[in-house]
Amino acid sequence: MKRLVLVIAAITLLLAVGCAPKERTLRIEIFDRGNVQPGVLENGPPAQWIQKAFGDPNHVKIEWVPVPRPKEVEKLQLMMAAGDAPDLCFTYDAVLVAKYANEGGLADLTKSLARDGKTLSSFIGKDALDYGVFNGKQYAIPGKRQLLGISGTWIRKDWLDKLGLPVPKTRDEWLNAVRMFKAKDPGKCGANLMAVGDTGLSWNIAYSFYEPNTERDRAGWVGPTSTKAFHDMAIPGTKEALKFGNMLNAEGLLPKDWALWPKNDMLNLQAAISKGYVGTFTNNLAYPWFYNLMPAIQKNCPECEWVPIDPFTNSEGKTPKYVYSPIGIFNMVPASSKNADLVVKYLNWMADLKNMTKIMFGDEGTHYDLDANGLIVPRKLSGDQVWEAGNILDRVIILNGRPYDSIDKAIMAQTASWVDAKYPAQVFLDHYKMVQKDGVPPVRLASPPDSLSKQGAMLMDKAEEMMKQLIAAKPAEFDAMFDKMQKEWLDMGGAQVKADMLAVYDKEHKK
Amino acid sequence: MRTGKSRVESVLIAAVLAFAAALCLLPIVHEIALSLSSNEAVVAREVGLLPVEPTLESYRQIMRDGTVMRALGFSVYLTVLFTGIAMLLTTICAYPLTRPELRGRRGIMTFIVITMYFSGGILPLYILIKTLGMLNTEWSLILPLAVSPFNLIIMRTSLSTLPDALTESALIDGASYFQILRKIIVPLSLPIIATLSLFYAVGRWNTFQDAVFYITKQALWTIQLKLSYIVLNNTQPEVFIAEGAESRLSIVPAALNAATVMIATLPILVAYPWLQRYFIKGAMIGSVKE
Numbered sequence: 001m002k003r004l005v006l007v008i009a010a011i012t013l014l015l016a017v018g019c020a021p022k023e024r025t026l027r028i029e030i031f032d033r034g035n036v037q038p039g040v041l042e043n044g045p046p047a048q049w050i051q052k053a054f055g056d057p058n059h060v061k062i063e064w065v066p067v068p069r070p071k072e073v074e075k076l077q078l079m080m081a082a083g084d085a086p087d088l089c090f091t092y093d094a095v096l097v098a099k100y101a102n103e104g105g106l107a108d109l110t111k112s113l114a115r116d117g118k119t120l121s122s123f124i125g126k127d128a129l130d131y132g133v134f135n136g137k138q139y140a141i142p143g144k145r146q147l148l149g150i151s152g153t154w155i156r157k158d159w160l161d162k163l164g165l166p167v168p169k170t171r172d173e174w175l176n177a178v179r180m181f182k183a184k185d186p187g188k189c190g191a192n193l194m195a196v197g198d199t200g201l202s203w204n205i206a207y208s209f210y211e212p213n214t215e216r217d218r219a220g221w222v223g224p225t226s227t228k229a230f231h232d233m234a235i236p237g238t239k240e241a242l243k244f245g246n247m248l249n250a251e252g253l254l255p256k257d258w259a260l261w262p263k264n265d266m267l268n269l270q271a272a273i274s275k276g277y278v279g280t281f282t283n284n285l286a287y288p289w290f291y292n293l294m295p296a297i298q299k300n301c302p303e304c305e306w307v308p309i310d311p312f313t314n315s316e317g318k319t320p321k322y323v324y325s326p327i328g329i330f331n332m333v334p335a336s337s338k339n340a341d342l343v344v345k346y347l348n349w350m351a352d353l354k355n356m357t358k359i360m361f362g363d364e365g366t367h368y369d370l371d372a373n374g375l376i377v378p379r380k381l382s383g384d385q386v387w388e389a390g391n392i393l394d395r396v397i398i399l400n401g402r403p404y405d406s407i408d409k410a411i412m413a414q415t416a417s418w419v420d421a422k423y424p425a426q427v428f429l430d431h432y433k434m435v436q437k438d439g440v441p442p443v444r445l446a447s448p449p450d451s452l453s454k455q456g457a458m459l460m461d462k463a464e465e466m467m468k469q470l471i472a473a474k475p476a477e478f479d480a481m482f483d484k485m486q487k488e489w490l491d492m493g494g495a496q497v498k499a500d501m502l503a504v505y506d507k508e509h510k511k
Numbered sequence: 512m513r514t515g516k517s518r519v520e521s522v523l524i525a526a527v528l529a530f531a532a533a534l535c536l537l538p539i540v541h542e543i544a545l546s547l548s549s550n551e552a553v554v555a556r557e558v559g560l561l562p563v564e565p566t567l568e569s570y571r572q573i574m575r576d577g578t579v580m581r582a583l584g585f586s587v588y589l590t591v592l593f594t595g596i597a598m599l600l601t602t603i604c605a606y607p608l609t610r611p612e613l614r615g616r617r618g619i620m621t622f623i624v625i626t627m628y629f630s631g632g633i634l635p636l637y638i639l640i641k642t643l644g645m646l647n648t649e650w651s652l653i654l655p656l657a658v659s660p661f662n663l664i665i666m667r668t669s670l671s672t673l674p675d676a677l678t679e680s681a682l683i684d685g686a687s688y689f690q691i692l693r694k695i696i697v698p699l700s701l702p703i704i705a706t707l708s709l710f711y712a713v714g715r716w717n718t719f720q721d722a723v724f725y726i727t728k729q730a731l732w733t734i735q736l737k738l739s740y741i742v743l744n745n746t747q748p749e750v751f752i753a754e755g756a757e758s759r760l761s762i763v764p765a766a767l768n769a770a771t772v773m774i775a776t777l778p779i780l781v782a783y784p785w786l787q788r789y790f791i792k793g794a795m796i797g798s799v800k801e
Contacts, residue, residue, distance in 0.1 A: 075723070296554040
């Protein structure tokens with residue numbers, strides 16, 4: 001009898017062992033930005049917790065694959081081609097994703113997402129998810145982007161006050177203000193004065209001249225990307241926009257040598273702002289804070305006070321401006337991976353706000369506290385007690401933003417470290433809302449036409465060159481010059497590319 | 512010679528040379544000045560050739576962030592190890608190619624020369640490194656570059672200027688080829704060895720592309736890789752912050768940038784003058800056939 005029991009026990013044990021799920025390895029990409037201590041990416045607190053909270057219960061061993069952020073595209077292409085890509089990889093390069101999807105390089109996630117991705121789908125939302133659909137199949141899961149604005153305008157409040165001017169609310173008021181800056185020189189800058197600190201015509205002004213348009217109209221626009229929002233010579237309104245820029249230049253309101261400034265100028269504007277020579281400018285979001293100019297401004301120009309404005313109204317009274325699409329990075333699974341289901345499960349698990357917050361910040365009461373506004377305030381800890389997460393969004397790859405339930409909180413969290421007596425939180429809240437107001441995102445074409453990939457870059461470079469010439473031209477010659485250049489640009493491929501893009505748009509939107 | 516030229520000519524030549532030297536030197540002086548200036552002065556573009564509001568803060572910050580010094584240390588270690596291995600391989604490859612006893616050395620040489628002009632590209636190389644299990648090891652940064660055909664040819668040419676009789680008499684005395692190489696050839700070739708070591712060392716010091724592709728472990732980061740990150744983080748902070756990097760970790764002010772460049776450049780800059788005499792001597796070897 002005893003023996004029988006033993007034998008049965010042994011058999012049961014064997015069966016149990018045989019049935020125990022086999023451990024699988026899930027390889028996950030992570031961006032390495034070179035700014036965290038060794039080991040944090042692969043084995044820091046978030047990595048360990050993800051293993052414990054997601055990995056262990058699902059019999060999954062998680063392996064992190066760091067990829068250098070500056071070379072992510074090259075490295076991804078290398079790993080894809082070598083069949084060595086992680087199960088979960090990602091890129092911001094939408095064209096590359098489209099290429100892989102159309103060439104069969106990616107796993108189809110449609111079914112997994114329907115089965116295991118309920119939380120994930122509702123977190124990201126259909127609008128954003130659709131950006132990952134190619135030929136009717138979900139080949140990529142885009143992250144959700146919280147803050148869409150990119151291009152903001154600031155003006156010197158202290159100069160306006162000195163001149164008794166209101167904060168500009170329309171293009172005309174803005175123009176009047178900068179003309180007064182030039183005429184009265186309220187900052188006593190002399191020859192250094194830069195009434196408008198823009199390299200030519202800012203995007204926000206240009207967009208305010210565009211005639212009201214539909215999504216289909218915009219599908220034919222060459223360019224709009226986050227670095228080249230205004231690079232099309234033939235959008236209705238372009239002529240008037242450039243003529244306005246030409247006028248600014250002729251009146252000496254633009255920087256003297258703006259046309260000679262390098263692309264992505266990092267020197268001239270920053271130096272001029274730091275010394276208090278600039279009256280107004282349009283640039284990336286909270287430019288003086290992003291580029292850490294505030295200490296220099298406070299030292300060289302203590303009276304300087306910047307205020308965000310949104311004055312560039314179009315014919316409908318709106319203030320349209322280029323904004324990002326509502327998506328962040330594209331998450332995808334290479335076709336060679338056997339773990340597509342696990343990737344979806346993992347992202348679905350991450351989409352829970354609680355898990356997301358824990359990955360980024362650790363535990364409330366141990367690693368962080370909540371302030372009166374409900375914002376996370378990390379505690380000042382040292383040594384092993386720190387929740388050293390590195391670059392928090394690189395881990396929570398489904399969200400480009402902060403894990404809060406309201407946009408206001410997300411903005412306040414992002415700008416918290418900039419707040420001081422002169423610039424209270426409200427300034428940044430206003431600014432971030434302005435840069436997003438009446439936003440015009442790029443139109444998505446799932447399969448962009450060949451002519452665009454072949455000629456798009458050339459056309460945009462050419463347009464940039466022409467626009468510079470036109471803004472710098474003698475006002476009397478502007479009209480004839482514009483008509484000639486626009487025709488030239490259309491003839492060299494502009495017209496063809498626009499027609500092709502519209503054709504693709506119509507095909508993809510046929511119901 | 513001197514009598515043939517007028518004073519004016521000499522002054523003119525000196526002036527042109529001084530101008531050219533200044534062109535090379537001034538950017539470095541500017542960079543040094545930046546690294547020693549305050550952030551505010553750097554941002555406001557007030558720094559020329561002399562530091563403004565001099566401070567060592569940038570260097571202090573680098574010392575505090577252990578990763579720069581760690582990368583520097585690894586780069587020094589890697590460069591020394593690499594140079595040793597590369598010289599060893601280059602020497603033991605070059606010597607047989609000078610010996611008439613080796614049959615088919617022309618063929619071997621052609622084979623080697625071809626690799627100077629054609630390469631498989633990064634993808635096959637990556638797959639090879641991966642298959643050999645060398646990803647994320649220092650060997651991926653050493654072996655692929657360890658024999659440079661160009662240096663090999665210089666080495667072979669240099670060794671072939673040594674009299675044959677040396678090897679022949681040693682052979683008669685019963686020495687093996689390895690003994691001959693070690694005890695006769697190498698001691699006689701120190702200038703060329705020093706020169707090529709410098710070629711190899713500078714090459715390794717400056718290369719960073721391979722580390723981008725083969726290395727993900729931070730412990731194996733070279734200083735050039737670290738430097739590229741710092742410069743990039745500094746030029747695109749808005750991308751950085753928009754992608755969620757915490758600003759306390761990310762923004763590297765411009766002065767810090769310059770200080771890192773100085774730290775990455777100094778070691779090799781210091782080594783140069785010491786090795787320069789070998790450099791010139793060695794580079795001339797084999798240039799004239801007797």
